[in-house]
Amino acid sequence: MDPAVMGEDAGAVCPHRPLPRGVQAQGLAFGDGPHRCPGAFLAIKESDMFLRRLLLWNDLEIVRHPTVGYNEIVKGYELRGLRLRLGRLGGPKGANA
Numbered sequence: 001m002d003p004a005v006m007g008e009d010a011g012a013v014c015p016h017r018p019l020p021r022g023v024q025a026q027g028l029a030f031g032d033g034p035h036r037c038p039g040a041f042l043a044i045k046e047s048d049m050f051l052r053r054l055l056l057w058n059d060l061e062i063v064r065h066p067t068v069g070y071n072e073i074v075k076g077y078e079l080r081g082l083r084l085r086l087g088r089l090g091g092p093k094g095a096n097a
């Protein structure tokens with residue numbers, strides 16, 4: 001969230017923003033230094049697989065947008081209350097063509 005590092009729109013999700021040398025694309029989501037998360041690669045891979053599978057559905061709809069809060073215990077952001085729905089047609093993209 002530091003504009004000096006992440007730029008003016010530091011809070012926006014933007015995987016392609018230019019970053020200063022040495023700053024990793026995920027910012028501090030996995031910490032840094034000697035206790036940086038050793039599971040980061042696995043977590044990114046899992047998230048990538050999940051999102052690719054989810055976004056295959058062409059009738060996926062957002063029913064309720066999440067609220068964004070901050071959890072003091074883990075010092076991290078929380079998204080709560082997101083509701084998704086698959087319409088009646090169902091099936092992955094291209095399946096109904």
Ligand code: HEM
Nearest residue numbers: 028029030031032033034035036037038039040042043044
């Ligand atoms: C999206 C998922 C994940 C996030 C956001 C995340 C984030 C973090 C953060 C912020 C830390 C603390 C770094 C610090 O103390 O400075 C951490 C530590 C750690 N994470 Fe993760 N993590 C994730 C998934 C995983 C997975 C999948 C594994 C194991 C397979 C894992 C294993 C660990 C371990 C063992 C530590 C302690 C490292 C240490 O204290 O030296 N994490 N993680």
